[in-house]
Structures are given as C-alpha cells and as structure tokens.
Amino acid sequence: MALDADDVHAIAHLARLALDAGQVGVLAGELSQTLGLLEQINAADTAGVAPMAHPLDMTQRLRADEVTEQVDREAFLAQAPASEAGLFLVPRVLD
Amino acid sequence: MHDLTLAELAEALASRACSSEELTTHLLARIEQHDGELNSLITVDADNALAAARQADAERSAGRAGRLTGVPLIHKDIFLTAGVRTSCGSRMLKNFVPPFDATVVERCRQAGMVMLGKANMDEFAMGSSNETSYFGPVRNPWDLTRVPGGSSGGSAAAVAAGFAPVATGTDTGGSIRQPAALCGITGLKPTYGRVSRFGMIAFASSLDQAGVFARSAEDAALLLQAMAGFDPRDSTSAELAVPDYAAALTQPLAGLRIGVVDEFFGEGLDAGVAGALEAAIGVLQGLGAEVTRVHLPQLGLSVPTYYVIAPAEASSNLSRFDGVRYGYRCEAPKDLEDLYKRSRSEGFGAEVKRRIMIGTYVLSAGYYDAYYLKAQRCRRLITDDFRRAFEQVDVLVAPSAPEVAFRLGEKADDPLKMYLSDINTIAVNLAGLPGISVPAGQIQGLPVGLQLIGRHFEEARLLNVAHQFQRETDWHRQRPARFA
Amino acid sequence: MEWETVIGLEVHAQLATQSKIFSGAATRYGAEPNTQACAIDLGYPGMLPVLNAGAVRMAVKFGLAIEAEIAPRSVFARKNYFYPDLPKGYQISQFELPIVGRGHLDVALDDGSIKRVGITRAHLEEDAGKSLHESFHGQSGIDLNRAGTPLLEIVSEPDLRSAREAVAYMKKLHALVRYLEICDGNMQEGSFRCDANVSVRPVGQAQFGTRAELKNLNSFRFVERAINYEIERQIALIEGGGTVVQETRLYDPARNETRSMRGKEEANDYRYFPDPDLLPVTVDEALRNAVRAELPELPDARRARFQAEYGLPAYDAAVLTASRELADYYEAVVAAVPDESKLAANWVMGDLAGALNKAGLEITESPVDASALAQLVRRIADGTISGRGAKTVFEGLWAGEGEVDALIDARGLRQISDTGALEAICEEVIAANPQQLAQYRAGKDKLLGFFVGQVMKATGGSANPQEVNRLLRAKLQA
Structure with a gap:
C-alpha cells in the first residue's frame, strides 16, 4: 500500500501529530516502505486461524468493589502543565 | 568491587567485607568518572542511593538483612520511581516525577536493593540501538563507536561497564536479549505475565515484559527472584507460584533435549556469529544435552506481524501523552487541536511518531482486518510453531542477534534495516515465551550472544542451562578493557 | 404522505458501585473536582486497569432481568479518540463481544397495550470526565472525578414508533435499573442518560430512513420534546425536497430544537481493538446462578402479583409497581391491613402520592410511614372515622402532629357508629x-x-x- 500526502495528513490528524509541510513526502515514502514489509503477512494462509490478542490463555481476574485509592489531588495537579481551582486547564473546549 | 558478581557482592556484604555505603560510593564514583563516555544513565540519584545504602547497612547491623540487602542496581528509565524523574527516554516526560514506584521498583526496594539511577533507553522503548533517546545515544563499552543495542541499551552498557552488578530492562521485541548480546552480558526476558507491568510505561501491552541484566545467570536468577510474581494491579500478571531459581541452577543437563532452530541459522546470519554459536552448542552437547534440529516454519512472519501489532498497541498507549495532565506541553497553544498536535509532535521523536503513524493506520477503518486482524492470526501461527517444537525439545537455541554490535548511525536512517535487527528475538515476544541471552563468544573483540528459549514459565530451566554453560565457559567473565 | 417514525435508544446507566470500573477510586457524586481521580483514572503512564467485580455482577443482573443471553466470554476494547475529558486518549468499552446480548423489555403503552421492545445488547464501559466551561482566562477546566465510573450502555432495537413510546420504554428501563439496585437513576446528576436515533420513512416502506443521533436528552420530557422536534424537522426537510443526513444533533432545551454538531463526530475513526491490558471476561454458570439468586421480584411479575393477590385493577397495579420503593411501601401498608388492599391502594396513589408530589419528595422520604397510613386505613375501614375525617387525620400525620388514634380524638373525628x-x-x-x-x-x-x-x-x-x-x-x- 503506497501512501500519498493526503493519507499521511489523514493519519497524522487521527494521531494528533503535526507535520511540517516538508516532511510529508519523506514520511509518505518511509511509511509506504514499512507497509510493504508488513504486507508480507498477506502471504500467510490464516484460514480458520483464530486471532490471538494475548500470549497467554488466561481470563480476566476481578477485583472486589472497594474504595482503595485515596487521591492526593495536589500531587497530581503539581504535574500538570496548567491547573487552577483544582482543575486541569486546556484551551477552551467547544461543544 | 565493581567487577564482582551480585552473588559475590552479596557474600561480601554478608561477611562485612564491605558495606553497602562503600560499594555504593564506589559505583557512583565510577559512574561520575566514566558515564560521560557511555551516556548510559539519564538520571543519577546519588543522594537517595547513599541514604538507601546507609539504611541497608543499618538493617544488616540490626540483623534484618536479606540476600540482596544493600546491593546496588540501575532501573531502566521506563519504570516509575517515586520522587525520581522517569523520562522513558523522551522529551515528553523529561520533567515527569511520578508519585509512586512501579511494582518492579517497589519489590527491589523491599528486597533492600539500592537504586543508583535510571538507565538511558530508546524513546518509549522503540528502537534497537538506543539512538532514539531524547537524551542522546548510549555507546557500547566494548567499542565507543558502536551501539549497545536497544531499547534497554543504557541498562546493558551500565552493567557491562561495571556501574552496577545488575540492572532492570524491558523486552517488547528483544530489548533485553539483543543489548545483552551486544554488550556481552546475561539478559533474561521472562514469560509474559511473570513480572508485573504495573508502573512500567507501556510500549506494546501484549508484548512488554520486564526482565533483568546481570553478569551471570546466577545473578539474573537472584534478581528475578526478587521481581517475579503475581501482582493484583496487573490484570495480565500470572497467578502462579514463583520457583526457587537459584536452587534450579545446579541441575545437570544430561538428557536435556535442545532444539537448534533451523530457520534462525539461515541467510542473514553473520558467519562469525554462526561459528561462535556452533561452538556454544558443542559445549551444551558436552554437558550431556541431546541436540536436534527443529523447525519454526512460520518464523518469517514474525517481523511483519510484530511491526503491525506493536505499533498498533503503541499508537493507542501513547495517546495519553496529550499535554493536559502531565508531561510536555507546547508553548501558547492557540486551541485544543493545536495543543494536542504541537505537544505531541514536539514531545515525541521521529521514530516514535513513525510508529504511532503506522499503528494508527493499521487500526483505521478499512485496514483493520487486512493488517491488525491478519497479524493477530499470524501471531497464532507463530505461537503454534513454538508449541509444536516444544513437544519435541525442552529448550530452543538461536542467535540473540544476527550480528555483533553495529556502528552508531549505521542503521539510524533506515527504519526497515533497523526493524530487521530484531529478527531473532521478536517471535519469542509474540508467543509470550521466556528467553535468555548469554555471552557465547567474541568476534574481533565484540561479544556474541546465544539465545535460549523455553516453554512458558520455565525461566528456571533457562537459567539452569545458562548457568551450566557459564560453568564451562568464561565469555561472561570478559570485561571491556576500557572499563576494567 | 403518511410518515412512520423509527426510534432506537441508547441509554447510559451509571452503575451504583462503590469504586470505579477499573480502579479503586470512589465514585461518589459531587466531590470536589479531581479528588476522586486516581492515577489510573488520570491515565498516568504505566497504570493498568483491573476490572471491578461489582460492575460485572450488575451487568449480569441486568441481562438476566431482560432475559438476555449473558456472554460466557466478553471482551473489552479500546475506543480511540482525543478529548480533554478522556484521559487515556481512549475509552475502555466493549465492541464486538458485549457482556449482555439480545434481550427485551415489555412496555405498557398509552392505549393499555403491551409492546415488547427488543434490546440489542448492553455493554460495560467507563465514563469520561467533565469539561467545565466557566472561563478560566478563556480556558476550560477539566474535572476527572467521573472518569472511570462504570456505565452500562443499553442499546434498544429500532422498535419504537413515537416519542411517547420512547419515553414509556425509557421509564420502564429506569424503573428496572432501580428495581435491580444497579443504578440510582438520578437524571439530574447524569446517572441515567439517553441518546436517541431517530428517522422517518413513508408508511409501508420496509427500509429505514437516514437517522440522526440526538444527544443531551437528560430528562424524560426532553426525550419526548427532542424526538418530536426531530420528527417534524425530518418530515419538513424531506417534503421540502431535501434529504436527511446521518449526523449527531444536540438538543437545546432552551430553544426546544436540535442542532447539528456539524459532522464533528463523522470525522472520527475510533480504531476499536481489544484492550491488551485486559483479558477476556468469563461469566460461568455459577456466577449467573449466584446473581440470579439475588434478583428481586421484577416489575412485571410484581404487577401481576398485585392484581392477583390484592385484587387490584391493572391500572393500580401498574402505578404501584412503577418503582420498587413505592411497591415496597404499599406492601408494608397492606401487610398491616390485609383486607383493605384496594382502600390502601387508593390512599397510596391518592392523598399520599399527591402530597409527596406537591412537596417534591420521594416515597422513601415520606413523613407518613407505612404503619401510620395502615392505621389510618384501618380506622376508615372499621368505621371509626369518615373519609373526610381521614383527610384531616392525614394532614395531621403529614405535619407530624401525632399518631392516628390520638389525632382522631384530638380533632373529635370519631364517628358515632353505635x-x-x-x-x-x-x-x-x-x-x-x-x-x-x-x-x-x-x-x-x-x-x-x-x-x-x-x-x-x-x-x-x-x-x-x-x-x-x-x-x-x-x-x-x-
């Protein structure tokens, strides 16, 4: 699958990455090349093979419904690039 | 002191031949003196290390010391450390100070170990040469013009250079075994689920596993003992008892069935590496192991399969880095989109962004089935190959890397070439198996690694084989002259 | 042309667990911002989800109550998108393999008939946080207390044919989750929320029309109004030569209209894939049976029993079983005056319900408890007081002025039956x-x-x- 500039822009938008205009062509080439490698999986006969999401055949363990976490809000807010009045701040969210 | 193994140091500490404070002071001085050349550490935590060492000495005086009390170690900078910056090799987290420890860190601390600092690594563990780190490349102690391997390159280089007897690492596609091989030390990637992933910054959640670097299999066994075991905070952690790894080391190898994986010894393998491994296999035979050739016919699928699955998971795992709650935020974002896009683009390096792009693409509408789902089916084919092989033999052998350490910059501009350097290790991650790399020769002064692969949760057997091999060989005792 | 409306509802019910679905942080409503968001809820690096057993049991309980198939193996998936109230950049939800499969709910319509509404599925997922828009120097504030609160998303089949039907279904569902004690049903606090998929088609046409998804329907009244507005909008649009576009529309209660979110949602490609941090969830027979044993008597069964056991008319039985608390209250009254079930029903549905409604109180907050009301009914039945006298006594009870018999005497209401x-x-x-x-x-x-x-x-x-x-x-x- 060869990606063109539009594809690269669309993927970058989904991933919320900004691209320099000059980068796009190079990136399209690199990504297309990589996809070429990945497409080797097409050669495999996987008819009737169940997808494998986990290396071990285990099932989910459940935890008891108990409050075990005490939150030190100030410690967390101290990590935030911008906060005020106990809130994390971001540029205005428009609904 | 810095030349001793962990087992020897533990002995020295127990007999009071030296104190943890002396040892720690000595190692910190070595780091101070030599790490300028290697760049193996991102953060040196000298004050806390000395305080922890004194504490360990006090515990020992009070008769409360365990075997690892006072033994220094280095953690890969992917593990959260309370109060100590955890960068994951990225600009994104260059000022991130976690409020708590990863389970691995906590367990080592509880065992009385002394953390000297945080090891350099490929950014978010994405790389095979440690050249993608925001904090600059790590150099190989055997040849400063060469890479130490990656992504746990800092941990491997630090242990090889005698900065610490042991270090932790993580292995998603070979990130412990390949640098261990390139740096001439022992590196163990346990079975997926053996060691908790809690507090370990995720690259690809279904592949990531924490493990150890050491100068010998015996040392690796001691550190793994402290780290391994069920953790209720990790849903993928296995609820299984942890065997006594040290006790298993001495088992004789007579009758052990070893399978040489044919597909690993084909084209692409450096002739010198192949020769060293033939000799190593001969040593194992000499120890009474029965050697046969086995096949993993689908092995060729492992690189493309891995490079679908790992970036897919990574693209999602790394979405949390958005400049809102922690981590890097761009200057003066003009709106929300700008905040996201610039924070992420400026915070992540080129390789991380490439993988996020690939991962995003293979999960996107219209491509999911052809790439992601197909890769998951291939993953089962590869795993089934291993299962069949393990019906015939107990342990598989393979090269840890197709060649010795390559030069800095040699593959940095060619992602595909770099991806292929994982060819010997990534199938093991796809199948969730344990693997260990042990020094097994040198080519022009550069180490070669032998990889042993075991059944799920059979780390004890791998350590046993590696230990027996190390009793017959002295490759693991070789030290880079520059850091003698 | 005659038009037919087709509606399907997606209801999000917050599950009444103590802790979050994937972390041990508290879920209490109304806490100070970000005091109930732990490192897992904040999407800190290295944090991992561990599933809450309580949330699983509640989902299973719901599934059993709607006679649905409970998936022996269900899978959590990540829904990837960026939004400030979504800390990890993905929501953990269920996509291909939900925990609750196809079930149904029987809903009483205005004409007294019963309609069986199909429920396509119900799945577990985590709630997001909240963006607060009051100005912080032109910025928004993010409160992540709600992030990670367990939700059960209940998706109906497109079986509903009018706004009234949609509301009847939603009310029934609301009563059910409260009966099951899996959701407090508080719509003001967002514990029970609804999105509606609405389309119209010419009567007789088999194929569905293009649908719009209506959001922000946080009361029964808004559901009805928004759907009715949307139906008229779509019909007018088509009859005027236009076409309906598939989109998300926000209901604005102040203007009573729906507004396009301008294709904002359509640009999304959620890239669902199984969450590698979580393993398949198994619900075996033992768990199903254990949960089944905890099931209370369900509204439909209780309504039927009220008719049979207490000889109540269908209407009374339906009203009294609309909420578990009301039905419990009624039964407590009847237990004390077993021969006066109809009179008790009249009082519960009449004077008591009226007074509660006027005071804005729930049945559980009634100043007149069941034993007092029973005594009042007993005194009417045995002729001690007249119906009119009883109203006076009730007022005294409501005002907390004494016991029934004392009030009768104090007010001289005792009838001459000699x-x-x-x-x-x-x-x-x-x-x-x-x-x-x-x-x-x-x-x-x-x-x-x-x-x-x-x-x-x-x-x-x-x-x-x-x-x-x-x-x-x-x-x-x-």
Whole structure:
C-alpha cells in the first residue's frame, strides 16, 4: 500500500501529530516502505486461524468493589502543565 | 568491587567485607568518572542511593538483612520511581516525577536493593540501538563507536561497564536479549505475565515484559527472584507460584533435549556469529544435552506481524501523552487541536511518531482486518510453531542477534534495516515465551550472544542451562578493557 | 404522505458501585473536582486497569432481568479518540463481544397495550470526565472525578414508533435499573442518560430512513420534546425536497430544537481493538446462578402479583409497581391491613402520592410511614372515622402532629357508629320532618340524602354515613 500526502495528513490528524509541510513526502515514502514489509503477512494462509490478542490463555481476574485509592489531588495537579481551582486547564473546549 | 558478581557482592556484604555505603560510593564514583563516555544513565540519584545504602547497612547491623540487602542496581528509565524523574527516554516526560514506584521498583526496594539511577533507553522503548533517546545515544563499552543495542541499551552498557552488578530492562521485541548480546552480558526476558507491568510505561501491552541484566545467570536468577510474581494491579500478571531459581541452577543437563532452530541459522546470519554459536552448542552437547534440529516454519512472519501489532498497541498507549495532565506541553497553544498536535509532535521523536503513524493506520477503518486482524492470526501461527517444537525439545537455541554490535548511525536512517535487527528475538515476544541471552563468544573483540528459549514459565530451566554453560565457559567473565 | 417514525435508544446507566470500573477510586457524586481521580483514572503512564467485580455482577443482573443471553466470554476494547475529558486518549468499552446480548423489555403503552421492545445488547464501559466551561482566562477546566465510573450502555432495537413510546420504554428501563439496585437513576446528576436515533420513512416502506443521533436528552420530557422536534424537522426537510443526513444533533432545551454538531463526530475513526491490558471476561454458570439468586421480584411479575393477590385493577397495579420503593411501601401498608388492599391502594396513589408530589419528595422520604397510613386505613375501614375525617387525620400525620388514634380524638373525628344512639337520632329527625317523610314514601327516593344530611348535621358530622344510610333506609320504609 503506497501512501500519498493526503493519507499521511489523514493519519497524522487521527494521531494528533503535526507535520511540517516538508516532511510529508519523506514520511509518505518511509511509511509506504514499512507497509510493504508488513504486507508480507498477506502471504500467510490464516484460514480458520483464530486471532490471538494475548500470549497467554488466561481470563480476566476481578477485583472486589472497594474504595482503595485515596487521591492526593495536589500531587497530581503539581504535574500538570496548567491547573487552577483544582482543575486541569486546556484551551477552551467547544461543544 | 565493581567487577564482582551480585552473588559475590552479596557474600561480601554478608561477611562485612564491605558495606553497602562503600560499594555504593564506589559505583557512583565510577559512574561520575566514566558515564560521560557511555551516556548510559539519564538520571543519577546519588543522594537517595547513599541514604538507601546507609539504611541497608543499618538493617544488616540490626540483623534484618536479606540476600540482596544493600546491593546496588540501575532501573531502566521506563519504570516509575517515586520522587525520581522517569523520562522513558523522551522529551515528553523529561520533567515527569511520578508519585509512586512501579511494582518492579517497589519489590527491589523491599528486597533492600539500592537504586543508583535510571538507565538511558530508546524513546518509549522503540528502537534497537538506543539512538532514539531524547537524551542522546548510549555507546557500547566494548567499542565507543558502536551501539549497545536497544531499547534497554543504557541498562546493558551500565552493567557491562561495571556501574552496577545488575540492572532492570524491558523486552517488547528483544530489548533485553539483543543489548545483552551486544554488550556481552546475561539478559533474561521472562514469560509474559511473570513480572508485573504495573508502573512500567507501556510500549506494546501484549508484548512488554520486564526482565533483568546481570553478569551471570546466577545473578539474573537472584534478581528475578526478587521481581517475579503475581501482582493484583496487573490484570495480565500470572497467578502462579514463583520457583526457587537459584536452587534450579545446579541441575545437570544430561538428557536435556535442545532444539537448534533451523530457520534462525539461515541467510542473514553473520558467519562469525554462526561459528561462535556452533561452538556454544558443542559445549551444551558436552554437558550431556541431546541436540536436534527443529523447525519454526512460520518464523518469517514474525517481523511483519510484530511491526503491525506493536505499533498498533503503541499508537493507542501513547495517546495519553496529550499535554493536559502531565508531561510536555507546547508553548501558547492557540486551541485544543493545536495543543494536542504541537505537544505531541514536539514531545515525541521521529521514530516514535513513525510508529504511532503506522499503528494508527493499521487500526483505521478499512485496514483493520487486512493488517491488525491478519497479524493477530499470524501471531497464532507463530505461537503454534513454538508449541509444536516444544513437544519435541525442552529448550530452543538461536542467535540473540544476527550480528555483533553495529556502528552508531549505521542503521539510524533506515527504519526497515533497523526493524530487521530484531529478527531473532521478536517471535519469542509474540508467543509470550521466556528467553535468555548469554555471552557465547567474541568476534574481533565484540561479544556474541546465544539465545535460549523455553516453554512458558520455565525461566528456571533457562537459567539452569545458562548457568551450566557459564560453568564451562568464561565469555561472561570478559570485561571491556576500557572499563576494567 | 403518511410518515412512520423509527426510534432506537441508547441509554447510559451509571452503575451504583462503590469504586470505579477499573480502579479503586470512589465514585461518589459531587466531590470536589479531581479528588476522586486516581492515577489510573488520570491515565498516568504505566497504570493498568483491573476490572471491578461489582460492575460485572450488575451487568449480569441486568441481562438476566431482560432475559438476555449473558456472554460466557466478553471482551473489552479500546475506543480511540482525543478529548480533554478522556484521559487515556481512549475509552475502555466493549465492541464486538458485549457482556449482555439480545434481550427485551415489555412496555405498557398509552392505549393499555403491551409492546415488547427488543434490546440489542448492553455493554460495560467507563465514563469520561467533565469539561467545565466557566472561563478560566478563556480556558476550560477539566474535572476527572467521573472518569472511570462504570456505565452500562443499553442499546434498544429500532422498535419504537413515537416519542411517547420512547419515553414509556425509557421509564420502564429506569424503573428496572432501580428495581435491580444497579443504578440510582438520578437524571439530574447524569446517572441515567439517553441518546436517541431517530428517522422517518413513508408508511409501508420496509427500509429505514437516514437517522440522526440526538444527544443531551437528560430528562424524560426532553426525550419526548427532542424526538418530536426531530420528527417534524425530518418530515419538513424531506417534503421540502431535501434529504436527511446521518449526523449527531444536540438538543437545546432552551430553544426546544436540535442542532447539528456539524459532522464533528463523522470525522472520527475510533480504531476499536481489544484492550491488551485486559483479558477476556468469563461469566460461568455459577456466577449467573449466584446473581440470579439475588434478583428481586421484577416489575412485571410484581404487577401481576398485585392484581392477583390484592385484587387490584391493572391500572393500580401498574402505578404501584412503577418503582420498587413505592411497591415496597404499599406492601408494608397492606401487610398491616390485609383486607383493605384496594382502600390502601387508593390512599397510596391518592392523598399520599399527591402530597409527596406537591412537596417534591420521594416515597422513601415520606413523613407518613407505612404503619401510620395502615392505621389510618384501618380506622376508615372499621368505621371509626369518615373519609373526610381521614383527610384531616392525614394532614395531621403529614405535619407530624401525632399518631392516628390520638389525632382522631384530638380533632373529635370519631364517628358515632353505635346503632342505638344513631337510631334514636334518626327517629328524631324523621319525626321532625313529616312532610319530607310523606314525600319519600310517595316515591321521592332522592330525599334519602336530605334525611342523611339532617342526621349528619344533628351529630356534628361524626356519624358513620354508611350506618346512617342503612338505618334511615330501614326506618323510612317502615
């Protein structure tokens, strides 16, 4: 699958990455090349093979419904690039 | 002191031949003196290390010391450390100070170990040469013009250079075994689920596993003992008892069935590496192991399969880095989109962004089935190959890397070439198996690694084989002259 | 042209667990911002989700209640998108393999008929946080307390044909989750939220029209209004030569209109894939049976039993079983006065419900408890007080002015049921009104009321009217 500039822009938008205009062509080439490698999986006969999401055949363990976490809000807010009045701040969210 | 193994140091500490404070002071001085050349550490935590060492000495005086009390170690900078910056090799987290420890860190601390600092690594563990780190490349102690391997390159280089007897690492596609091989030390990637992933910054959640670097299999066994075991905070952690790894080391190898994986010894393998491994296999035979050739016919699928699955998971795992709650935020974002896009683009390096792009693409509408789902089916084919092989033999052998350490910059501009350097290790991650790399020769002064692969949760057997091999060989005792 | 409306609802019910679905942080509503968001809820690096057993049990409980298939193996998936209230950049949800499969709910419609509404699926997922838009220097503030609160998303089939039906279904669902005690149902606090998929098609056409998804429907009234607005909008659009576009529309209650979110959602590609941090969830027979054993009597069964056991009309039974608390209250009253089930129903649905409604109180907050109301019913039934007297007693009970019997005495409401005493008064009244007596006997039956009135007057209203009636009838005939 060869990606063109539009594809690269669309993927970058989904991933919320900004691209320099000059980068796009190079990136399209690199990504297309990589996809070429990945497409080797097409050669495999996987008819009737169940997808494998986990290396071990285990099932989910459940935890008891108990409050075990005490939150030190100030410690967390101290990590935030911008906060005020106990809130994390971001540029205005428009609904 | 810095030349001793962990087992020897533990002995020295127990007999009071030296104190943890002396040892720690000595190692910190070595780091101070030599790490300028290697760049193996991102953060040196000298004050806390000395305080922890004194504490360990006090515990020992009070008769409360365990075997690892006072033994220094280095953690890969992917593990959260309370109060100590955890960068994951990225600009994104260059000022991130976690409020708590990863389970691995906590367990080592509880065992009385002394953390000297945080090891350099490929950014978010994405790389095979440690050249993608925001904090600059790590150099190989055997040849400063060469890479130490990656992504746990800092941990491997630090242990090889005698900065610490042991270090932790993580292995998603070979990130412990390949640098261990390139740096001439022992590196163990346990079975997926053996060691908790809690507090370990995720690259690809279904592949990531924490493990150890050491100068010998015996040392690796001691550190793994402290780290391994069920953790209720990790849903993928296995609820299984942890065997006594040290006790298993001495088992004789007579009758052990070893399978040489044919597909690993084909084209692409450096002739010198192949020769060293033939000799190593001969040593194992000499120890009474029965050697046969086995096949993993689908092995060729492992690189493309891995490079679908790992970036897919990574693209999602790394979405949390958005400049809102922690981590890097761009200057003066003009709106929300700008905040996201610039924070992420400026915070992540080129390789991380490439993988996020690939991962995003293979999960996107219209491509999911052809790439992601197909890769998951291939993953089962590869795993089934291993299962069949393990019906015939107990342990598989393979090269840890197709060649010795390559030069800095040699593959940095060619992602595909770099991806292929994982060819010997990534199938093991796809199948969730344990693997260990042990020094097994040198080519022009550069180490070669032998990889042993075991059944799920059979780390004890791998350590046993590696230990027996190390009793017959002295490759693991070789030290880079520059850091003698 | 005649149009038919097709509606499907997606209801998000917050599960009433103590802790979050994937972390041990508290879920209490109304806490100070970000004081209930732990490192897992904040999407800190290295943090991992561990599933809450309580949330699983509640989902299974719901599934059993709607007679759905409970998936023996269900899978959590990541829904990837960027939004400030979504800390990890993905929501953990269920996509291909939800925990609850196809089930159904029987809904009583306005015409008294029962409609079976299909439920396609119900799945577990985590809630997001909240963006607060009051200005912080032109920025928004993010509160992540709600992030990670367990949600059960309940998706109906497109079986609903009007806004009224949609509301009836939603109310039934609301009652059910409260019966099951898996959701507090508080719509103001967002514990029970609804999105509606609405389309129209010409009557007789099999194919569905293009649908719009309506958001922000946080009350029953808004659901009805928003759907009705949307139906009219779509019909007018099509009849005017336009076409409906598939999109998300926000309901604005202030203007009573729906507004396009301008294709904002359509640009999304959620890239669902199985969450590698979580393993498949298994629900075995043992768990199903354990949860089944915890199931309360469900609304439909209870309604049927109320009709059979208490001889109530269908309407009364439906009203009284609409909420578990109301039904519990009624049954507590009836337990004390087993022979007066209908009278008890009248009081619960009448004076009590009216007073609660006026005061804005829930049945559980009623100042008149079930035992007091039962005593009141008993005193009406045994003739101690009249219906009118009972209203006075009720007012006293409501105001907390004393017990039933004390109030009766304090207010002088005790009726004269003593036949001897009443007989004498009746005879006096008859003797005092010979003219009316003659007319009555000549066939003017209506004058019975006159005599009753005179007797009541003579007793100051404290005579038992039934008894007076009986006595007068007998004496007037004689």
